[in-house]
Amino acid sequence: MDPNTLAWSVLLLPLLVAAAILLGLKRWSGLSSLLSTGSALLCLVFCILLAKGGDVVVETKTYPWIDLGQALELGIGFQVDGLSRGMMLIVTSIGFLVHLFSLGYMKDDKGKSRYFAGLSLFLFSMTGIVLADNFAMMFIFWELVGVSSYLLIGHWYDKASAADAAKKAFLVNRIGDFGFMAGILLVWILTGSIYFDEIAKAVGGVGNAQLLNIAVLCVFGGAIGKSAQVPLHVWLPDAMEGPTPVSALIHAATMVAAGVFMLARVSFLVGAAEFAAHTIAWVGAITALLAALMALQQNDIKRILAYSTLSQLGYMVMAQGIGPVGSDAGMFHLYTHAFFKALLFLGSGAVIYACHHEQDIWKMGGLRRKLPITFWTFVLGTAALIAVPFTSGFWSKEAILEAALHEKMTGPYVIAIIVAFLTPFYMTRLVIVAFFGKARTKDADHAHEVGPVMWIPLALLAFLAMFSAYSFVSGPLLARGHADFHHLVGHFGLTAILSLTGLVVGVGAAIHFYKGRDKDPISVPLFRDRFKIDEFYLGLVRVFQDAVARALDFADRFFIDPLVARFPAVAALAAGSVFRVFHSGNVQTYAFLFGVAVVGVIFYLLT
Amino acid sequence: MELTLNHFLFVSGALFAIGLAGVLVRRNLLVIFMCLELMLAAANLTLVAFSRFNLVDGQPAYDAHVLLFFIITVAAAEVAVGLAIIVALFRTKETTDVTKVNTMKF
Numbered sequence: 001m002d003p004n005t006l007a008w009s010v011l012l013l014p015l016l017v018a019a020a021i022l023l024g025l026k027r028w029s030g031l032s033s034l035l036s037t038g039s040a041l042l043c044l045v046f047c048i049l050l051a052k053g054g055d056v057v058v059e060t061k062t063y064p065w066i067d068l069g070q071a072l073e074l075g076i077g078f079q080v081d082g083l084s085r086g087m088m089l090i091v092t093s094i095g096f097l098v099h100l101f102s103l104g105y106m107k108d109d110k111g112k113s114r115y116f117a118g119l120s121l122f123l124f125s126m127t128g129i130v131l132a133d134n135f136a137m138m139f140i141f142w143e144l145v146g147v148s149s150y151l152l153i154g155h156w157y158d159k160a161s162a163a164d165a166a167k168k169a170f171l172v173n174r175i176g177d178f179g180f181m182a183g184i185l186l187v188w189i190l191t192g193s194i195y196f197d198e199i200a201k202a203v204g205g206v207g208n209a210q211l212l213n214i215a216v217l218c219v220f221g222g223a224i225g226k227s228a229q230v231p232l233h234v235w236l237p238d239a240m241e242g243p244t245p246v247s248a249l250i251h252a253a254t255m256v257a258a259g260v261f262m263l264a265r266v267s268f269l270v271g272a273a274e275f276a277a278h279t280i281a282w283v284g285a286i287t288a289l290l291a292a293l294m295a296l297q298q299n300d301i302k303r304i305l306a307y308s309t310l311s312q313l314g315y316m317v318m319a320q321g322i323g324p325v326g327s328d329a330g331m332f333h334l335y336t337h338a339f340f341k342a343l344l345f346l347g348s349g350a351v352i353y354a355c356h357h358e359q360d361i362w363k364m365g366g367l368r369r370k371l372p373i374t375f376w377t378f379v380l381g382t383a384a385l386i387a388v389p390f391t392s393g394f395w396s397k398e399a400i401l402e403a404a405l406h407e408k409m410t411g412p413y414v415i416a417i418i419v420a421f422l423t424p425f426y427m428t429r430l431v432i433v434a435f436f437g438k439a440r441t442k443d444a445d446h447a448h449e450v451g452p453v454m455w456i457p458l459a460l461l462a463f464l465a466m467f468s469a470y471s472f473v474s475g476p477l478l479a480r481g482h483a484d485f486h487h488l489v490g491h492f493g494l495t496a497i498l499s500l501t502g503l504v505v506g507v508g509a510a511i512h513f514y515k516g517r518d519k520d521p522i523s524v525p526l527f528r529d530r531f532k533i534d535e536f537y538l539g540l541v542r543v544f545q546d547a548v549a550r551a552l553d554f555a556d557r558f559f560i561d562p563l564v565a566r567f568p569a570v571a572a573l574a575a576g577s578v579f580r581v582f583h584s585g586n587v588q589t590y591a592f593l594f595g596v597a598v599v600g601v602i603f604y605l606l607t
Numbered sequence: 608m609e610l611t612l613n614h615f616l617f618v619s620g621a622l623f624a625i626g627l628a629g630v631l632v633r634r635n636l637l638v639i640f641m642c643l644e645l646m647l648a649a650a651n652l653t654l655v656a657f658s659r660f661n662l663v664d665g666q667p668a669y670d671a672h673v674l675l676f677f678i679i680t681v682a683a684a685e686v687a688v689g690l691a692i693i694v695a696l697f698r699t700k701e702t703t704d705v706t707k708v709n710t711m712k713f
Contacts, residue, residue, distance in 0.1 A: 585709030588639075592631050 003050060003058040007078045010046045010088065011127045013039050018120035021113055029112040036116035037099040040123060044092040050080065051089055057081045062133065072188070079133035079196060083331065087130045087261055090338045091254050093464075095123050097457040098249040101346050104454040105245050105353055115155055115243065122148035122250060129258050135184040135194040138262065142180065142222065145255050146173050152250060153242040165238035172235040176225015183218030187269065190215060200268045209273070216269050216276035219262075220283075223320075227259025227313050230287045234534055236310055240302040244349030247302060252309045252345050253338035260313065260334050263320035267327040270320060281321030281404075285412035288314025290531065292422035296429075297528035299520070300359045301348045304430050305341070308385065311419060312337050318416065319400045322407045329399035332469075336392035340384035340465035343458060347378035350454055351434065354447040361430060362519070366439040370447040373455045375435050377462040382431055384465040386424040386506065387499060395469035401495040420499045424506025432514045440518060615656035622649035636693050636703040640686075647682055651675055 001009070017039040021032040062077025078084075099119060106112050125148055128141030146169075154166030188194050190212060191202035206212050223229065228236035239251045250256070263270060263280070270277050291310035298304045312333070319330030352359055354371055368375045384393035397420070404413040439445035449455070513521055529535075582593060622645055629642030658671030697703055 583711075585711055587705050587708070588631050595627065595631075 001046075001049065003080050004060045004078075006046050006050045007060055007080055007131055010043050010050070010092070011078075011124065011131065013043055013046075014120040014123035014127070018117045018124060021117040021120065026113045026117075032113040033103055033106075033116045036120045037096070037103060039120060040092065040096040040099040043123065043127075044096045047085075047088045047092045051085045060133075072194070074136045074194070075134060076137055077133045078131040080131065083261075083264060084130050086331070086335065088127065090335055091123070091126050091130060094249060094253045094338055094342045094461075095119070095126075097460060098245045098342065098346070101248075101349065101454050101457040102243070102245040104451055105349055106243060109243075111155060115152070118148055118152045118155065119246075119249070122152065122255070126254055126258070130261065133196060135187065135196075135199075138265075139177075139180065139184060142226065142258070142262075143177065145226075145250075145258060146170060146177070149239070149250050149255055152246040153239045155243055155246070156241070159241070162241040165235075165241040169235040169239050172232050173225045176221050176223070176232050179218045179221020179224070181222075183215050183221060186211065186215035186218055196265060199266070203268055203272045206272070212269075213273045213275045216266075216273040217279060219266065219269070220276065220280055223259030223263055223317065224283065225259070226262075227256050227317060228287075228310055229259070229283050229314065229317055230290055231533070233287060233291065233310055234537060237303050237306045237530070240300070240306050244302065244345060244352055247306070248342045248345030248349065251306070252341040256309065256313060257316070257334045257338060260316040260320060260330055263317065264327050264331050267320070267324060270327070271324065277321045277323075278409075279321070281318050281326075281409055281412045284314045284316070284318030284321060285415040286314070287311070288318065288419045289415050289422075292419045292426070293527050294530045295426045296422065297520075297522075297524055299362055301351065301361050301364075301430065301434060302345070302359055304361070304426060305344050305348055308344075308423065308427065309341055311423065312341065312385070315397065315400055315416065315419070318412050319403060322403050322409050322412070326400065326403040326407060329396065329403045332399050333393075333396035336384065336396040336465075336468050339461055339468050340381045340391075340393055343377060343381035343461035343465050344385065346454075346458055346461065347374055347381060350374045350450045350458065351378075351447075353450055353454070355441075355443045358441065358443050361434045363441045364434040364439070364444045365437045365518075366435070367444060367447060368435040370439075370444075371449050373449060374458065377455070377458040378435070379431060380462040381465050382427045386427050386503060387420065388503065389500070391466055392464075392469035398495060398499065401499065402493070405495055417495075417498050417502065421502040421506050424503050425510045428507045428510035429514050432510065433517070437516055437518075612656055612660040615652060615660075619649045619652040619656065622646075622652065634704050634706055636696070636705055636708075639705065640689055640693065643689075644682070644686070647678075651678060654678075 014036075017036055021036065025032045025035065058080045060078040060080055062075040064073060064075050066072070066074040099116070102115070102119065106115055109115060122145060125141045125144035129138055129145060132138035132141060150166045150170045153169055154163050156162045157166070184194065187199060190206050190208065191199045193199055193202060203212075225232050236251060236256065240247055242251070270280065288311045291307045291314060295304050295307035295311065298307060316330040316333050316337070319326040319333065351364065351367060351371065351374060354367070354374070355364060358364065380391075384391040387394040387397045401413065401416055401420075404416060439447075526532075582589075584590075626642045626645035626649060629645065630639050633639050633642065654671045655675055658669065659667050661668045693703065696708065700708060702708070
């Protein structure tokens, strides 16, 4: 098949499956789950075929959608290059493994069909973002992933916390998306196009640097929302209310990385706006630090992973702000992170499943012997996340740090190094508390190893978590490559020494503090309460909402009420009291009045 | 003396006035109903008279005479309905006095 057909098949197949399930097959949940999983496998095969092209940009057909002549022409078309090929491989491979894992995890769920339809819908929307060749199409699919994320977070909608989390995720994303839309319009005004290739050509000729900076910052707003950067990070930890495989696919590996991917797609824009690029780097670094601090004191296994995702996304976003080398390093980290974080989430899913939906790590313990496969794959994922040398996470993190140092981004670099001390600490804490020691509850004591449909994805992901940085895996992923990473990380420098120190100190400290404990010996309320940012927003919303409500109340009481509601009522009442005199109840009176009126009308018409 | 249109119109007007007076002043529902029919007959008479005195090519037109048969047929149906209503009213109120039927008022 030619790339055009392949791309269209990858895009439309999941949509067809989602539609088929929702419109017809909903009752046969087994069939719909298998259909959805099968389509994910087929998409993976298509993407592997598509990936053979390397970094060659293939000509694909763009179908016009809205054509406003010279001014604006919106089309649905694909940009199949190294960047989108690599991202598609990530999306479909993790997508397929998550489908497979879900067959086990959601086996007895009563909303199974709906769940798999949601996954297929997500796959469709994500494909649209990755393959889009223009901003408008990307924005449409950007919103669609928001919708599918909303549906999947709120899968257990009868649980109030899940419904609230879904709503929160959607609303917080809307704030970022508003910025994104404004950014797209500004870019269109500045360059006269919404197609990436035309923008890339036109961006050099933009004279108004200030407006370009604003435009890029607005576009970055979209990434802040979708990739959950400070200050819009609050939705991601709550999104963990969704089923765990969804957290792995959407809220760790793919959708939240869409912001990073989008920045990499428009890296020529970011490169042209220096102030905006610096802001992006700083926002990423601050997110990485704050999220790592918050992760130190969480007790929910999925929340720890959620904050670590935030922290790693901070790294990637930071990398997007430090030039083309950084941008590629960020994408590299996105790829490796997608594998090992999906692994960690699916592993936590297996733990939660085995412990009868217990998520508090202090109620686990001793799972090392009960769940050996899960334990070992989880440890491998952790190793990659905390950048143990020669694992995939090590190479990609070094690439980012080296790029930051090389481009003289001292501030973000220092912050990133601090985060490299914190990450090993909280991850080791998680592993020790959950898997070592003795079982603290009956559920943890009675845990059994999960079935093969769940541990096979874990094993495959563990393999990828270890080796995805090596060229036999990363070759197709990094086809775009401006820089040779192995050259970048090949020399043993300051960064390597600092991050290895961080690793040893972090792991050592965590072992020292948490070995054999049944309670958290450290208590930092500020970190545990997530810097009270949620409460601050709630207060802010309340204050402003109250002010608006009071103003509206005033207008309602003194303007709308008398004029719109009371006045017509009084007028109708007055008219009624005049006319009701005629209603005597006597038929003959009515007949008489009718006759008089007819005579009156005839008289009026004749004169 | 030759009969002219005015003669017919005069009779018709008188009939209509008598009918109207009956409708407005009589209290028995049945009488009112009969007066109503009288008004209808007056209107019919006017119609026929106008048609009869409308000369087309020197010949009187008889279109309204045909129309009249339809009107009488429909009126008969209407009378049946009206009488049925009066019977139904009598069954519930046990009166045909319209001044006693006055509950729908202010």
